[in-house]
Structures are given as structure tokens and as C-alpha cells.
Amino acid sequence: MQKLGVIIDSEDMYKKFKDLLNQEFFVDKSNIINDFNKLIGKDGSCNVCITKPRRFGKTSIAAMLTTYYSVGIDSQEIFDKLKVSKGKKIEQYRKFQGKYHTLYFDFSSELYKYNSLNALLDSINDILKDDIKYIYPNINVLNNDKNDNLIYNLRNLHRKTKDFIIIINELDSVIFSNRFTPDDKVKYIRFLKSLIKDKSYSAFAYMTGISPIAKEFSQSTLNCFDEYSMLDDDEYYQYFGFTEQEVRDLCEKNKKINKNSKIKYENLENWYNGYKAYNGEKIFNPWSIYHALADDRIENYWTKTGRFDELVNIINFNILGVKDNILELIKGKKIKIKLENFGAENNLNSSTNNKETNEKTNEKKLKAELYSKMVTFGFLTYYDGKISIPNKELEEKFINVLRKYKDLEYYYNMINNSGKMLEMTLEKNPKEICKILGNSHMENIKPGDKMDHCNLKRVVEFAYFNARINYIDEEVGKGKGIADFIFYPKKKSQTVIIIELKVDGSAKKALKQIHRKKYYHDLKNDGYKGNILLLGINLNTENELYSCIIEERDNKLKEISVDEYPKSEMKEKLINLILKIKEKLIKNLMVYIKD
Known part of the structure; x- marks a missing residue:
């Protein structure tokens, strides 16, 4: 084991993955590594952005990728026991294991400390420099001249070491934070583009967030990623959330661990089932499934991880037809609608008061954007052109919204x-x-x-x-x-x-x-x-x-x-x-x- 840093070959992410492995209800999602290995070295396809609701396993995958790719981590003993090392792709598995420096950036970490984008980026750069000094004390990488910035230091480090696997977690935290100005948010998108696009030091990049990234916002265009969201994912959907078979397997495992358990698959399906993949396959919220099994109790777990009033703040009942739609959804109905992709650009456009966008908006478009946002955040699911409330856990959340409004x-x-x-x-x-x-x-x-x-x-x-x-x-x-x-x-x-x-x-x-x-x-x-x-x-x-x-x-x-x-x-x-x-x-x- 070599030295591990905060950003470079993150020690925190390595520990997180080891903790995940030790959980009673660990689900092996390591085959995503084989899927990502196929992209390394492919021009135009080596950057992936996954946008899913909170607690759907994005950070867990980031921890696993850090552990697998990092040159500073001896992970063979770990992954030789997991699915990624089995089957026909064994050569590919060995080829890329431990061959890169991983760079882990979490843009949601301690945002309250920073009042400007420059302050945030300077802090991240300082952490990177400390990592470089710690891991490579005898290599002259840092010149501390006027070009002292994150990307410049990465270029210099790359000349002396290996290619990087870049992992950016919670991409949209900056965009949705009130601590940053609209101009800062635009600069942030440009910074991400500069960090990733056409950089010789990057072998592969994995980015996560809740909202799809901005691909349509003027000169800030961040179009160097293949993006997979709750509205559009035919490649990696099975790795974010639990599949039906995984939940059934967990129930069987639970029987052996806890012979007196009251939880059966039918209980979990009745309360937590409802998300649908592009092909209709059932997807369960992993946070709720894990805690229901661990606590041996059916409760609303995922909805407690956010603010109580978050759904109230999202739903705009002033949009024509929304009130009736929400009541129909609560009754278990499915509503046919063509959705607009909701993403970071929606927030950027509203922040910068984009006149052209405001002139073009109408009730139909506003409704489509609202429901797209609710699908993106995990409050609704979208399948076969119809929106619906995914499960009873969320149904109760919607019901509680009603009491916040006098006429509802x-x-x-x-x-x-x-x-x-x-x-x-x-x-x-x-x-x-x-x-x-x-x-x-x-x-x-x-x-x-x-x-x-x-x-x-x-x-x-x-x-x-x-x-x-x-x-x-x-x-x-x-x-x-x-x-x-x-x-x-x-x-x-x-x-x-x-x-x-x-x-x-x-x-x-x-x-x-x-x-x-x-x-x-x-x-x-x-x-x-x-x-x-x-x-x-x-x-x-x-x-x-x-x-x-x-x-x-x-x-x-x-x-x-x-x-x-x-x-x-x-x-x-x-x-x-x-x-x-x-x-x-x-x-x-x-x-x-x-x-």
C-alpha cells in the first residue's frame, strides 16, 4: 500500500468502500467496472455522467472506482471476490486494476465555508498541492508561480506520474447552492469543461449529480460527457438502485441472518417498489431497502433524508392543471405527458434571467419542466410516456403536501x-x-x-x-x-x-x-x-x-x-x-x- 491522499487516491473513499463491503446487506455492483473499462482510451466515450436521486448509490460506486483504479491501493484481494473478476473479462479486469491515480473531487463538501467560486477552487487546489507534497515529496511539481491553479498543477503532476481517473461527485451542488452568484455558476460549468475536455491526463472520468448537466447553456456548453439520468438510461440503470432479483436475494440472506425477521419480499415490494427502468424493469430505492432489512421494520426511510418541506417547495400549484394532476397521482393514477429534460441549465437560466427562455415559456412547458424535475429528484417515475408516484413511501410524502395548502x-x-x-x-x-x-x-x-x-x-x-x-x-x-x-x-x-x-x-x-x-x-x-x-x-x-x-x-x-x-x-x-x-x-x- 502506497501513500493515499484526500484527492489523489482518496483514503476516505477507500475506507468507505471497505465499510460497504462489511455491511450485512452489501450488494455487489462491481460489474460496472467492466463496463467502464471498455471506455478507457476511446476518444469521445471516456467520460460518463450519472445523474440519479440522492441515496441511489452514486457515491458508493465512486468509492468502488477509487479503490479499484488507484495505484496507491492494493485491491486485488478485495475485487477477486467480487463479480468484476469473474467470467470472460478477467484480462480486462487485470489490465486496468491499480494502474491509475484517481482524483476524487466532492463539490458538495463544506460549501458553507465559501462565498465565491474562486475561494472554493483555491481551497481544492490547496488540498491537491498538499497531496502532491505528501505522496511525491521528492518530485518537483509545484512551482508556486502565477500559474498556480488546479488544472496547471494537474498538468505538471501528469508529466511526472501516471494518467488520471477523474471522479467528480455531486457536480450540481454548486449550481443549486445559494452561496454562489449566477456568474460564479456559469464560470463553474466552464471550469468543469476545462478540467475534463481534451485533457491528455484524463483516461476516464466519472461524474455524478442529481440534475443532468448543462448542455445547452450558451458558451458554457459541457458536452464532453455521455449522460445517463432517471429519464434516459439504457446502460447503467441496474447499478443505481436495487433490481428485483437483488432485493429477493437480500430477503433470502436476511432469513439466514435473522430467522425471526418479519420482513418478506412481498412487504418490501408493497411499500418500496415503483421505479421503472427504460425497459420496465423494477428498480428499488437502495436506502429504504437496506434500512428496512437492517431495522426489520417497514418505514419511510428515504423521504426522511431530505428536508420535510422539499416536495412542497418543488411543486408549483400555480401552474394550470398541476393541482388536478397531483390529486390524480395521489390516487394511484398514471398521467401521460411528454417530458422536458430538467437539468442544471434550468437553474442557470433562471439565475441569469434568460430573457429568451422566459419569453418562450408557457403553461405546458412549465408543467413538463416541473414533472421532469420531480422525476429527476426521484419523486415521480416515468415509464411508457407516463408519470406516476413510485411507491407508498412517496405517496405519503405527497399526501402530507396537501395539508400545507388551504384549498387542498x-x-x-x-x-x-x-x-x-x-x-x-x-x-x-x-x-x-x-x-x-x-x-x-x-x-x-x-x-x-x-x-x-x-x-x-x-x-x-x-x-x-x-x-x-x-x-x-x-x-x-x-x-x-x-x-x-x-x-x-x-x-x-x-x-x-x-x-x-x-x-x-x-x-x-x-x-x-x-x-x-x-x-x-x-x-x-x-x-x-x-x-x-x-x-x-x-x-x-x-x-x-x-x-x-x-x-x-x-x-x-x-x-x-x-x-x-x-x-x-x-x-x-x-x-x-x-x-x-x-x-x-x-x-x-x-x-x-x-x-
């Missing part, structure tokens, strides 16, 4: 009450169902708001939000039309729920429509063996009163019971009349008091 808090409350709503439905308690709907309505629907069939349907859909745990909800019908809701149980022995809605009609009319249209047709032939609950729900918009009737039938359609609230239409009319009289009395009393 209604849906947040409905979701929180949805467990009670399903419970009352299965208990055939129409009074409680009306009470749940009525309370939320009174608390959150503003006077003058339009409450048509479409909005009522949305309210009821959120009221039954938790039904999706055990049910598949579809707006379909086997008979002569389409029901508002049919909840098909995942276990076919359980109860099927069919709901029809009316506005300013009656609950009985809604129930009659279910029978007239025969929405329950063929349920028995489809294998459903449980009873069927038919619900008619009506909203009287004038008095904001709900009525509900629940009819239970067996799977042969024989009636079992009928429960109604209010007990009769006459009673409902009487209640309405009493409310009108009450309202009139209050008005007369107010007039009397004024007089």
Missing part, C-alpha cells in the same frame, strides 16, 4: 378518515358514512364552491383512499354502463363494493341505477364468492346534506339487508324543511336585533 387540506383530511369510511361501509352504517362526508364538507368546502358530480366523485374517491390496500378500484361495469366505483377485493372471497353517486337527486335513485344498469353482472362468473354491497349516495347541494342507502346481496344476488340514512326520503325532506325554517328564523332574529 380537505383531501388530506379525507384520506386520513378513509380507514373509518371503509370500516363503516363494511359494517353497513350509512349514518356514519354521511357523517364522515358531511363533516369534511362543512369544514373544507367554501361557500359558493361548485359541487357537481365530478367533484363529488373526487370527494368519495379520497374518502375510500385506504380501500386500495385490500381492493382494486375501477370505474367499470359488467352491465349496461359504467359505475362510479366498483371496489374488487384482491381476495375474491371478500365483499365487492359498488357505489353510484347522485347530486340533488336521491340515494334511492342511485341504487335503482345500479340495478337498472346491472353493474354487478358476471361477478360470480369472474370468481367473486363474497357478498356484494350496493351503495347509493346523494348530495343535496342546497343544504349540504348527504343521504346513503346500502343494500347487501349474496353472490347469487339474493337480497340480505337494506340500511338507509335518513330512514326515508320523507324524513330527508323534513330535515331540509327544518333547516330552511331555522335559517329563516336566524335571519329574522338578526333583523330584529339590528332594529
Whole structure:
């Protein structure tokens, strides 16, 4: 083992990789080395930029590359046990192992210390010079003249030593930091270009970040990388995040380590699955999977690694259609949209107040950029031209966003009450169902708001939000039309729920429509063996009163019971009349008091 520095053959990265190897749930991603080895020496293809959400393994790969390529690290014993050393590529594996100096730059490290780009680069240059003095005390590399800068010192070092493997971690930290001016950010992109492009000292470069790098920003163009992002990666997607097979293997390993573990693959899939590769392959968030297995508990791990309000700050509800889209996504829908690539140039353009860009923006473009940003940051996934919320962990994050906005808090409350709503439905308690709907309505629907069939349907859909745990909800019908809701149980022995809605009609009319249209047709032939609950729900918009009737039938359609609230239409009319009289009395009393 030779001397290791902070930047040159980074000791920190070497230690990090050794720590990763010692983890109980280590996943071997070393085959990416063979993929990268094929690029060394290929003009125009030897620089790769990987942009993925935080905690998706970018830094772990950087630590592995540092350990493998560094001339200062004897890594044969480590990698001879890993996948990279197996198979037909053994010669290539030996050829490049330990043959380079790696240069590790982390641009996210201690940014709070610097108020300008020059101060940051000077600090990095000072660290590099200390490394050179420590590793090569007898070689005259540093002249300390007026050309003393990072790139100049790298050129001089290269003349006396080996080619470099350059690793740049968290590239976009500077661009998204408020500590640097717009001019500094533009200069930073130019610096990166000067560091990498057409440099004889660079054999290969691996760059990481969250946002794709700027390729379209005037003279700052950084086009010397092949880039792979959450929106476009058909080469390296399997190395960032865990594949389905890797998660299954970890579950098998967990059984041997912890025989009393409660965690099964199905638990992990149910809560954390959802990201899709370009080919539809499942990708899991590695941070969440690791901690769920280590803690033997399903929790929201990844969403805790960022600020609580980060999603609130990203979503712009002022863009036309975004509010409706977010509500649809929370309900588990997929939205078809053509996305715009979001990257560092978006931040640069906004920072420099690019007039041309501002003139061209419109609602459609803004929406595409917003959703692209959310995919880039890992809050949404994009597959087959559609965006969706990847998993239940993130779904809860989106639900929490609702309570931050006055006009969306209604849906947040409905979701929180949805467990009670399903419970009352299965208990055939129409009074409680009306009470749940009525309370939320009174608390959150503003006077003058339009409450048509479409909005009522949305309210009821959120009221039954938790039904999706055990049910598949579809707006379909086997008979002569389409029901508002049919909840098909995942276990076919359980109860099927069919709901029809009316506005300013009656609950009985809604129930009659279910029978007239025969929405329950063929349920028995489809294998459903449980009873069927038919619900008619009506909203009287004038008095904001709900009525509900629940009819239970067996799977042969024989009636079992009928429960109604209010007990009769006459009673409902009487209640309405009493409310009108009450309202009139209050008005007369107010007039009397004024007089």
C-alpha cells in the first residue's frame, strides 16, 4: 500500500468502500467496472455522467472506482471476490486494476465555508498541492508561480506520474447552492469543461449529480460527457438502485441472518417498489431497502433524508392543471405527458434571467419542466410516456403536501378518515358514512364552491383512499354502463363494493341505477364468492346534506339487508324543511336585533 491522499487516491473513499463491503446487506455492483473499462482510451466515450436521486448509490460506486483504479491501493484481494473478476473479462479486469491515480473531487463538501467560486477552487487546489507534497515529496511539481491553479498543477503532476481517473461527485451542488452568484455558476460549468475536455491526463472520468448537466447553456456548453439520468438510461440503470432479483436475494440472506425477521419480499415490494427502468424493469430505492432489512421494520426511510418541506417547495400549484394532476397521482393514477429534460441549465437560466427562455415559456412547458424535475429528484417515475408516484413511501410524502395548502387540506383530511369510511361501509352504517362526508364538507368546502358530480366523485374517491390496500378500484361495469366505483377485493372471497353517486337527486335513485344498469353482472362468473354491497349516495347541494342507502346481496344476488340514512326520503325532506325554517328564523332574529 502506497501513500493515499484526500484527492489523489482518496483514503476516505477507500475506507468507505471497505465499510460497504462489511455491511450485512452489501450488494455487489462491481460489474460496472467492466463496463467502464471498455471506455478507457476511446476518444469521445471516456467520460460518463450519472445523474440519479440522492441515496441511489452514486457515491458508493465512486468509492468502488477509487479503490479499484488507484495505484496507491492494493485491491486485488478485495475485487477477486467480487463479480468484476469473474467470467470472460478477467484480462480486462487485470489490465486496468491499480494502474491509475484517481482524483476524487466532492463539490458538495463544506460549501458553507465559501462565498465565491474562486475561494472554493483555491481551497481544492490547496488540498491537491498538499497531496502532491505528501505522496511525491521528492518530485518537483509545484512551482508556486502565477500559474498556480488546479488544472496547471494537474498538468505538471501528469508529466511526472501516471494518467488520471477523474471522479467528480455531486457536480450540481454548486449550481443549486445559494452561496454562489449566477456568474460564479456559469464560470463553474466552464471550469468543469476545462478540467475534463481534451485533457491528455484524463483516461476516464466519472461524474455524478442529481440534475443532468448543462448542455445547452450558451458558451458554457459541457458536452464532453455521455449522460445517463432517471429519464434516459439504457446502460447503467441496474447499478443505481436495487433490481428485483437483488432485493429477493437480500430477503433470502436476511432469513439466514435473522430467522425471526418479519420482513418478506412481498412487504418490501408493497411499500418500496415503483421505479421503472427504460425497459420496465423494477428498480428499488437502495436506502429504504437496506434500512428496512437492517431495522426489520417497514418505514419511510428515504423521504426522511431530505428536508420535510422539499416536495412542497418543488411543486408549483400555480401552474394550470398541476393541482388536478397531483390529486390524480395521489390516487394511484398514471398521467401521460411528454417530458422536458430538467437539468442544471434550468437553474442557470433562471439565475441569469434568460430573457429568451422566459419569453418562450408557457403553461405546458412549465408543467413538463416541473414533472421532469420531480422525476429527476426521484419523486415521480416515468415509464411508457407516463408519470406516476413510485411507491407508498412517496405517496405519503405527497399526501402530507396537501395539508400545507388551504384549498387542498380537505383531501388530506379525507384520506386520513378513509380507514373509518371503509370500516363503516363494511359494517353497513350509512349514518356514519354521511357523517364522515358531511363533516369534511362543512369544514373544507367554501361557500359558493361548485359541487357537481365530478367533484363529488373526487370527494368519495379520497374518502375510500385506504380501500386500495385490500381492493382494486375501477370505474367499470359488467352491465349496461359504467359505475362510479366498483371496489374488487384482491381476495375474491371478500365483499365487492359498488357505489353510484347522485347530486340533488336521491340515494334511492342511485341504487335503482345500479340495478337498472346491472353493474354487478358476471361477478360470480369472474370468481367473486363474497357478498356484494350496493351503495347509493346523494348530495343535496342546497343544504349540504348527504343521504346513503346500502343494500347487501349474496353472490347469487339474493337480497340480505337494506340500511338507509335518513330512514326515508320523507324524513330527508323534513330535515331540509327544518333547516330552511331555522335559517329563516336566524335571519329574522338578526333583523330584529339590528332594529
